[in-house]
Amino acid sequence: MPPLLILSLALIAACDPGRGVIFQVSPLPSPTADSARLAQSLEIARVFAEKYQMQTKPSDDECRFGRYFAQDSIRGRKIGLNFCVRPQGRVVEFRIVEIITSRWGPKGNALRSELLDTLRTRFGSTAVIER
Numbered sequence: 001m002p003p004l005l006i007l008s009l010a011l012i013a014a015c016d017p018g019r020g021v022i023f024q025v026s027p028l029p030s031p032t033a034d035s036a037r038l039a040q041s042l043e044i045a046r047v048f049a050e051k052y053q054m055q056t057k058p059s060d061d062e063c064r065f066g067r068y069f070a071q072d073s074i075r076g077r078k079i080g081l082n083f084c085v086r087p088q089g090r091v092v093e094f095r096i097v098e099i100i101t102s103r104w105g106p107k108g109n110a111l112r113s114e115l116l117d118t119l120r121t122r123f124g125s126t127a128v129i130e131r
Contacts, residue, residue, distance in 0.1 A: 019104050020097040021112055022131040025123050027090035034090055041092040042066065044118060045085040052111050054083060072105035081108045
C-alpha cells in the first residue's frame with residue numbers, strides 16, 4: 001500500500017470516529033427458557049427498529065438475528081446508525097454503533113437509552129450486561 005494512501009486512511013479514521021455500545025442478555029439454565037428469551041429479544045429488536053424508523057438489512061455472519069440501519073444528523077452532518085442482534089454462544093447480543101461522530105446523535109442516544117431500560121425491565125438488571 002502506498003504511504004500516502006496509508007496516511008490518508010489514518011487521517012480519515014482519526015477524524016471520523018464512532019460511538020458504540022453492546023448489551024448482552026445472559027442465558028437461562030434451560031434450552032426452553034433460552035428459546036423464549038431469544039424470541040423476546042428478536043421481538044424487542046424488531047419493535048425498536050420500527051419505532052426508530054430503521055431499514056431492515058439482510059442478515060449476515062456478523063448479525064445473524066437482525067441488522068438495521070438509519071441515518072441521523074448532528075448539526076446538519078449525516079451519520080450512520082447501525083443496530084445488530086446476534087448470538088454470542090448462548091448470549092443474545094445487541095450492538096448499536098453510530099459512525100462518523102464523536103458523540104451520540106439524538107436517535108442513537110435515545111435508542112441506546114430506551115433499549116437498555118427495556119432489556120433490564122424485561123430480563124432483569126442482573127441479566128443485562130453493558131459493554
